[in-house]
Amino acid sequence: MEKFNYSDQIVTIDDRHEVIIPGGRIETIAFCIAQFIRLASHCIHQRGYFAVALSGGSTPEEIFRGLSGEINRYKVDWERVILFWSDERSVPPDAKESNYRMAMDAGFSTLPIPEDNIFRMKAEEEPERNAKLYEKLINEKLSGAPLDFVMLGVGQDGHTASLFPKTHALHTSEDRLVVENFVPKIDTWRMTMTYTCINAARNVAIYALGAGKAEILEKVLSQPFDPDTYPIQGVGTPENKALFIVDEDAAVRLKKSSGFPHSNA
Numbered sequence: 001m002e003k004f005n006y007s008d009q010i011v012t013i014d015d016r017h018e019v020i021i022p023g024g025r026i027e028t029i030a031f032c033i034a035q036f037i038r039l040a041s042h043c044i045h046q047r048g049y050f051a052v053a054l055s056g057g058s059t060p061e062e063i064f065r066g067l068s069g070e071i072n073r074y075k076v077d078w079e080r081v082i083l084f085w086s087d088e089r090s091v092p093p094d095a096k097e098s099n100y101r102m103a104m105d106a107g108f109s110t111l112p113i114p115e116d117n118i119f120r121m122k123a124e125e126e127p128e129r130n131a132k133l134y135e136k137l138i139n140e141k142l143s144g145a146p147l148d149f150v151m152l153g154v155g156q157d158g159h160t161a162s163l164f165p166k167t168h169a170l171h172t173s174e175d176r177l178v179v180e181n182f183v184p185k186i187d188t189w190r191m192t193m194t195y196t197c198i199n200a201a202r203n204v205a206i207y208a209l210g211a212g213k214a215e216i217l218e219k220v221l222s223q224p225f226d227p228d229t230y231p232i233q234g235v236g237t238p239e240n241k242a243l244f245i246v247d248e249d250a251a252v253r254l255k256k257s258s259g260f261p262h263s264n265a
């Protein structure tokens with residue numbers, strides 16, 4: 001994780017995970033927006049571009065709205081932003097379940113991101129072939145460099161991106177960046193970035209907001225390492241920890257004794 005002036009607010013939980021609790025929902029979304037803007041500026045200044053993988057879910061949607069609204073849209077040099085997705089549902093881009101469509105509808109379609117820099121996952125057909133093409137595309141566009149930022153959520157069953165408990169995508173070979181994944185629980189195909197791809201990224205944020213996330217958050221941060229049961233546990237490495245960004249409602253069951261400080265972005 002690139003270090004910024006909030007690094008003293010971060011609590012290390014284990015050798016792969018850190019947590020920050022910026023405050024209630026509003027403060028936490030504001031923190032996430034500010035983090036995106038800071039990372040984009042930093043990466044564009046350092047390397048000339050900002051390659052980010054977006055995710056689906058309700059929190060990213062709020063962040064996307066905030067980023068593309070009047071207050072924040074001029075704070076990012078969008079012409080230098082390259083958009084990928086961390087996962088996608090097996091639906092066409094105009095379907096309301098599409099993660100691509102969600103980002104566009106939440107305001108990204110109004111930003112001056114060059115069309116040639118927007119790479120949606122084509123998960124609605126030939127998922128195996130299109131997953132291979134997507135990983136080739138990432139390598140080509142970034143010349144083998146890692147993504148700058150991966151934005152993730154966590155489901156109540158511990159899934160992240162479309163890495164669901166006990167599914168095949170959790171066990172693919174180390175060289176795969178993107179794979180198709182059948183999810184029996186919801187009887188559908190998904191396309192998803194793998195641990196290899198996510199854990200190579202320069203920065204990884206996991207958003208956990210709202211009371212509905214309190215139970216799973218407590219489990220994944222306190223239970224022994226078992227990513228087959230809790231896939232989110234496999235995100236983050238000892239060399240490059242993943243940052244959970246948690247609001248007060250989601251944090252209620254985290255051990256009070258851990259002494260989590262609060263911060264503003």
Ligand code: 6PG
Nearest residue numbers: 056057058059153154155160161
């Ligand atoms: C998706 C996501 C998925 C999501 C979690 C959390 O395609 O749905 O990528 O992994 O991030 O399910 O979603 P919420 O933030 O809506 O709870």
